[in-house]
Amino acid sequence: MRPALAVICLTLFAAPAWAKTGPFKPWIDGTAASEPTTQTQRYDRDTYVIRQSVKTNFEAPFLYLLFGRDRALLLDSGAGGTPIRPAVDAAIAQWLAEHHRASIPLIVAHTHGHGDHHMGDDEFQARPDTTVVGLKPEEVAAFFRIADWPLQVVGFDLGGRTLQVIPAPGHQPAHIMIWDPRTRWLLSGDTLYPGRLYVPVNRFGDFRDSLDRVAAFTASHRVSRVMGAHIEMTRQPGKDLPDAVLVHADEHVLELPYADLLELQAAVHAMGDKAARDVHPDFIVTPIPPR
Ligand SMILES: [Zn+2]
Ligand SMILES: [Zn+2]
Numbered sequence: 001m002r003p004a005l006a007v008i009c010l011t012l013f014a015a016p017a018w019a020k021t022g023p024f025k026p027w028i029d030g031t032a033a034s035e036p037t038t039q040t041q042r043y044d045r046d047t048y049v050i051r052q053s054v055k056t057n058f059e060a061p062f063l064y065l066l067f068g069r070d071r072a073l074l075l076d077s078g079a080g081g082t083p084i085r086p087a088v089d090a091a092i093a094q095w096l097a098e099h100h101r102a103s104i105p106l107i108v109a110h111t112h113g114h115g116d117h118h119m120g121d122d123e124f125q126a127r128p129d130t131t132v133v134g135l136k137p138e139e140v141a142a143f144f145r146i147a148d149w150p151l152q153v154v155g156f157d158l159g160g161r162t163l164q165v166i167p168a169p170g171h172q173p174a175h176i177m178i179w180d181p182r183t184r185w186l187l188s189g190d191t192l193y194p195g196r197l198y199v200p201v202n203r204f205g206d207f208r209d210s211l212d213r214v215a216a217f218t219a220s221h222r223v224s225r226v227m228g229a230h231i232e233m234t235r236q237p238g239k240d241l242p243d244a245v246l247v248h249a250d251e252h253v254l255e256l257p258y259a260d261l262l263e264l265q266a267a268v269h270a271m272g273d274k275a276a277r278d279v280h281p282d283f284i285v286t287p288i289p290p291r
Contacts, residue, residue, distance in 0.1 A: 023043060024049070024254065027231075039051045049062055050088070069158070070104075074106060074108045076189075077120030109176075111229055113173070179221050204271075223258040238280065267285060
């Protein structure tokens with residue numbers, strides 16, 4: 001084989017390491033006898049993902065910490081059961097040290113208003129240079145300057161990193177998704193993650209309309225991965241973990257392909273006007289009573 005051809009072949013077949021394993025090391029999943037209360041993984045210089053141990057709360061949520069030049073955004077503050085701020089402060093301290101800076105304003109916002117996403121808020125209320133965004137749709141809309149909730153998508157500039165905030169009520173009335181131009185992640189909260197996607201039957205229309213708007217947005221904004229807030233699926237397609245277990249054996253990876261967003265959109269449209277349980281390889285649409 002000629003050298004030039006060998007180079008081409010290596011380029012074609014040497015897939016990046018994460019292509020098989022994903023971009024993250026294994027997450028803490030409760031299978032070890034003991035594990036830290038939180039685990040932080042740095043995706044790139046300005047992007048951290050924090051997981052709360054399932055041993056501290058069965059929801060075991062994922063939190064996202066994104067840095068721009070001028071401010072940082074913490075999306076969700078945990079489910080309670082353990083302090084979350086030490087992990088956030090440690091990541092911020094690392095970032096500040098690298099940038100030879102003393103401080104950066106922090107915004108604490110939420111994918112939505114369910115308790116497993118904001119129980120850590122109190123730890124941040126008195127933190128210097130920190131804003132904790134409210135939980136009601138009107139508070140979320142006011143903070144992000146969304147004049148026409150839920151129809152308007154607005155930019156939120158962290159400084160050289162303008163996030164796009166997309167109202168997505170359905171799972172819960174104050175739900176938002178965030179698209180990040182740096183990673184091209186779609187931070188999808190509880191609307192789409194590898195798990196049981198709970199939809200109150202009386203909010204099914206909102207859920208479907210939100211998926212339509214998000215899908216329309218992604219026609220002009222490429223999504224590399226859909227990054228949700230929990231993992232409730234196993235690695236076996238269509239098989240979920242038992243509800244509220246404290247050990248996530250054989251847990252699915254966190255990240256979902258963009259195609260899953262379109263698969264979910266198509267699935268809810270196929271249901272007509274009534275939400276139905278619907279098992280897919282990476283998620284299970286799960287109707288729940290009105291709320
Ligand atoms: Zn929720
Ligand atoms: Zn949740």
